[in-house]
Amino acid sequence: KNEVEQSPQNLTAQEGEFITINCSYSVGISALHWLQQHPGGGIVSLFMLSSGKKKHGRLIATINIQEKHSSLHITASHPRDSAVYICALTGNQFYFGTGTSLTVIP
C-alpha cells in the first residue's frame, strides 16, 4: 500500500514548456513537501505546504487538503530543472513518493 502516489514517473519536456507533476496521498498530514534531487547530488527541500499555494521563481506548488492532492508546476522549463522531484509528507511519520524524473531538452 503506497501512502503517496506521484505521476508521472518520468517526464521529458522541451525547454520552455510548462510542466506539472502530481502527488496524491491517503494519510493525514501536518505538511507536504516537494524535494529536488539532481543527478549524483543531494536532496533539497523546495516547498513546504499545509494549504493553498506557494511560488518561488518559476516554481509553483499547490495543495488541496480536501482532495489530498498536490501539484508542482514549473513555468518556462530549463535544462537546469532536470532532476528528480519527490513528494514527501509529514504526519505521524515521514512518507515519500517514488519521485518523478524530469529531463528538459534544450
Place this chain on the structure above:
Amino acid sequence: NAGVTQTPKFQVLKTGQSMTLQCAQDMNHEYMSWYRQDPGMGLRLIHYSVGAGITDQGEVPNGYNVSRSTTEDFPLRLLSAAPSQTSVYFCASSTGPQGGQPQHFGDGTRLSIL
C-alpha cells in the same frame, strides 16, 4: 552551519565486510534517520532515532545497526555486507514528523558491494 554531514561519499566493499557510515548534524535536531534509495523504489527508512539513546527500526532494518550516543551523531553499521545492500544511503535530521518541518538531508553515500 554545515547541516548534515555524511562520510564517506563513496565506498566499495567486498561481500562479508563490515563498515560504518557516519552522519553528523549541527542543528540540535532530536530526530535523525537513515534511508536507502534504490531505482524505482524511492526512499526507504532503515532506522531512526527520536533522541540520544533512543533508536527504532524502520521499513528495511535487516543487516543494519545504529546507535545514538549523542544528539549530533547517528552512525549506520553494516554488519556483514551483501550485494543486496548496494544502494545510495542518505542520513537526515529534523525536529520530527509531527511538527511538519522538512528533513535536512546529507549528500548521500554511494555504496557498492561486490
